[in-house]
Amino acid sequence: MSSDESEVLPWEKVGKGNAKKLKRAGILVDLERCVGCHSCSISCKTEHSVPLGNFRTRTHYLQRPGHNQITHVPTLCMHCQDAPCLDACPTGAIGRLDDGRVVINDERCNGTKACIPACPYGAISIHKETGRAEKCDFCRQRTDVGLEPACVEACPTEALRYGDMDDATDPVAQYAKEKQAVPILAEAGTKPSVVYVGVESWMEDRVKSVQPTDDEDGIIYE
Amino acid sequence: MNPFGWWIALYFSLATVAAGAAGAGCILLSRADAKSLLRARLALAVSFVAISFGMLALIADLEHPIDFWMTLRHYNPASWISRGSRIAMLFALATGGLLFVVRGGEDRGNWTQLGVPILAVLAVSLAIYPSLVLGQELGRPNWQSPLLPFIFGASAIHVGANILQGTRAIELGVVALEMALVGGYLVTTGALSQVASGSTLIYMGIGIVFVWLVPTVMRNEANAAMLLRAGSLVLGCFGIRSVILMTGLS
Numbered sequence: 001m002s003s004d005e006s007e008v009l010p011w012e013k014v015g016k017g018n019a020k021k022l023k024r025a026g027i028l029v030d031l032e033r034c035v036g037c038h039s040c041s042i043s044c045k046t047e048h049s050v051p052l053g054n055f056r057t058r059t060h061y062l063q064r065p066g067h068n069q070i071t072h073v074p075t076l077c078m079h080c081q082d083a084p085c086l087d088a089c090p091t092g093a094i095g096r097l098d099d100g101r102v103v104i105n106d107e108r109c110n111g112t113k114a115c116i117p118a119c120p121y122g123a124i125s126i127h128k129e130t131g132r133a134e135k136c137d138f139c140r141q142r143t144d145v146g147l148e149p150a151c152v153e154a155c156p157t158e159a160l161r162y163g164d165m166d167d168a169t170d171p172v173a174q175y176a177k178e179k180q181a182v183p184i185l186a187e188a189g190t191k192p193s194v195v196y197v198g199v200e201s202w203m204e205d206r207v208k209s210v211q212p213t214d215d216e217d218g219i220i221y222e
Numbered sequence: 223m224n225p226f227g228w229w230i231a232l233y234f235s236l237a238t239v240a241a242g243a244a245g246a247g248c249i250l251l252s253r254a255d256a257k258s259l260l261r262a263r264l265a266l267a268v269s270f271v272a273i274s275f276g277m278l279a280l281i282a283d284l285e286h287p288i289d290f291w292m293t294l295r296h297y298n299p300a301s302w303i304s305r306g307s308r309i310a311m312l313f314a315l316a317t318g319g320l321l322f323v324v325r326g327g328e329d330r331g332n333w334t335q336l337g338v339p340i341l342a343v344l345a346v347s348l349a350i351y352p353s354l355v356l357g358q359e360l361g362r363p364n365w366q367s368p369l370l371p372f373i374f375g376a377s378a379i380h381v382g383a384n385i386l387q388g389t390r391a392i393e394l395g396v397v398a399l400e401m402a403l404v405g406g407y408l409v410t411t412g413a414l415s416q417v418a419s420g421s422t423l424i425y426m427g428i429g430i431v432f433v434w435l436v437p438t439v440m441r442n443e444a445n446a447a448m449l450l451r452a453g454s455l456v457l458g459c460f461g462i463r464s465v466i467l468m469t470g471l472s
Contacts, residue, residue: 088302089301091292091293091296092297110289110293112293112303114359117361118358118361119361
């Protein structure tokens with residue numbers, strides 16, 4: 001450790017001035033590293049007090065057709081560059097930040113629910129307690145002060161990485177290029193900012209569009 | 223979670239009836255005889271009641287009904303719900319206004335001549351726009367079907383034809399067109415397999431009986447019969463729209 005680094009204490013790395021300036025915030029999900037431990041979804045629920053039955057981040061357990069092999073596929077809001085939820089919301093409650101993140105303004109949401117079927121990834125749901133739409137915002141309260149999203153920080157295998165997808169010098173963008181990371185359900189044409197390493201076509205049908213619920217039939221753990 | 227539930231199906235069916243009745247009202251108002259004028263008043267009244275209850279159904283569907291005004295206050299030009307809420311509002315105002323103008327059953331005057339084309343344009347918009355709302359929902363592949371605008375349009379024409387009471391051949395032709403479009407939608411999207419069982423089948427049955435069978439059998443010039451047919455069409459349209467909403471995912 002150099003003398004310069006030793007002078008910066010851990011808590012001094014956190015604060016408004018330490019936020020990374022990203023052109024296009026994104027997350028890389030490396031399915032070759034994911035072990036399906038649910039750390040991402042649990043840390044997300046804890047970070048945002050997501051109630052039972054709502055999911056901002058999910059980990060799907062998918063069985064490869066004809067095999068016993070299980071693959072784990074974490075999903076979250078893809079922060080699409082052509083986000084259909086943005087167009088569908090009648091009150092303009094869904095907006096975009098300078099770094100491309102798609103966020104919901106709670107005060108403008110009146111619960112029309114148009115954003116829910118608009119999302120091909122099933123990333124949006126109605127908060128059971130507030131009755132407003134909710135979804136992943138890449139942990140705005142954390143990334144705005146220089147921290148990483150809770151799911152990225154909690155992942156024990158570094159299967160999730162947060163970075164600038166439009167900056168060729170960013171290590172995450174470089175890793176994405178090296179590993180030929182691609183979005184899931186690319187045919188939806190929404191240009192997601194979340195990309196996957198190791199995704200295969202058979203996985204895609206299983207991860208699209210529908211939010212699990214904990215209605216009368218009991219909780220669905222995915 | 224099914225985000226678009228039966229409140230939305232009810233609104234879609236009431237909007238269809240309102241649009242069809244208003245269209246018929248416009249045609250009747252353009253005729254010169256007193257009988258047509260009286261019938262036009264009834265058609266406009268049906269239309270006004272339908273769109274009024276329809277908008278209440280829309281508000282009831284919100285998670286925060288008290289905040290319904292935010293849809294009107296904040297305009298998102300890209301959103302078909304945002305556009306549609308304004309179309310419905312203007313339609314209600316135009317229908318109510320025209321109904322007020324012809325309330326006496328006599329003088330039609332310049333206000334009618336001005337109101338009829340405006341209401342006609344709004345009626346077409348009201349009939350079609352719900353299908354464009356569904357088309358904007360990319361997460362529901364079946365709702366991307368290009369047949370949906372034609373189904374919604376044909377339903378409104380069907381309502382209008384029932385009010386106008388043209389020849390039997392025309393009415394049956396409109397019914398056949400609507401049946402063919404709905405059938406085409408179910409087959410081409412793969413939704414037919416979802417209709418084969420469960421509650422979807424019940425809604426499809428309601429749609430067939432009340433949209434196609436009852437109004438076709440109940441052919442009668444009396445105004446009371448016209449109201450009954452309008453009620454039947456609301457039920458029938460509700461059944462079909464419920465099926466469309468329930469089978470969004472293929």
